[in-house]
Amino acid sequence: AQSVTQLDSQVPVFEEAPVELxxxxxxxxxxxxxxYVQYPNQGLQLLLKYLSGSTLVESINGFEAEFNKSQTSFHLRKPSVHISDTAEYFCAVTRTGGGNKLTFGTGTQLKVEL
Amino acid sequence: DVKVTQSSRYLVKRTGEKVFLECVQDMDHENMFWYRQDPGLGLRLIYFSYDVKMKEKGDIPEGYSVSREKKERFSLILESASTNQTSMYLCASSSIQGYGYTFGSGTRLTVV
Known part of the structure; x- marks a missing residue:
């Protein structure tokens, strides 16, 4: 079985500062x-995914994550956050081969302040 | 625009009532899932289905059942609602390859 740990339940950051979840x-x-990202009162939306190939993956809104197999990590980063990035972020894992259920972490609430 | 539709955004039910949460997807996905989301606990899998009339228990199936009579529809049933089932319920679907889910907007259920 797989498991996911998101150690930070909340991350406050000022606008235009970098962030790592x-x-x-x-x-x-x-x-x-x-x-995945969840904006208030909405369902989850896929932000980015690593399946194979390059270990650095990017989203269309400036986030990136790097798969590090030796450290079993997949940290999410953004060099400069915006107020609109305020949301809850969930990391999830499934075993390769497809067709399998995702296991989610407990989520990190990113709060961007002016 | 492809999507997963959950029939209700907010629902209030009384203890002991039988509750049906409906989910419909228009992407011809084989896999469908029901999760509940609670603060500090993340998403926990209740049931999932890989095909019509097939179902498998997730991590917290107690007090719930499901029905999948058609490929596009996956229903979650609370046989006798209890207050500890007050939660946000999220439905999701994925293709057979399973490369990520598409989620519905969620149903916030309150049992009083």
Missing amino acids: RCNYSSSVSVYLFW
Whole structure:
């Protein structure tokens, strides 16, 4: 079975500052990794995913995450955040091969302040 | 625009009532899932289905059942609602390859 740890439940940051949201996973088999974002009163939206290939993956709104197999991490970063990035972010993992359920972390609330 | 639709955004039910939460997807996805979301606990899988009439228990199935009579529809049933089932319920679907889910907007259920 897989598990995900998001150690930071809340991350406050000022607008235009950089941010890193941490995600560590545990698995005895190869995995796919995902970051989802949830804006208030909405469902989750896929932000980015790592399936294979380059370990650095990017989203269309400036976020990036790097798959680090040796450290079993998939941290999410953005060099300059905006007020509109305020949301809850969930890291998720599934084993490779497809068709399998995702296991989610407990989420990190990113609050961007002026 | 492809999507997953949950029939209600907010629902208030009384203890002991039978509750149906409906989810419909228009992407011809094989896999469908029901999660509940609670503060500090993240998303926990209740049930999932890989095909019509097939279902498998997730991590917290107690007090719930599901029905999948058609590929596009996956229903979550609370046989006898209790206050500890007050939560946000999220439905999701994915293709057979499972490369990420598409989520519905969620149903916030309050049991009084």
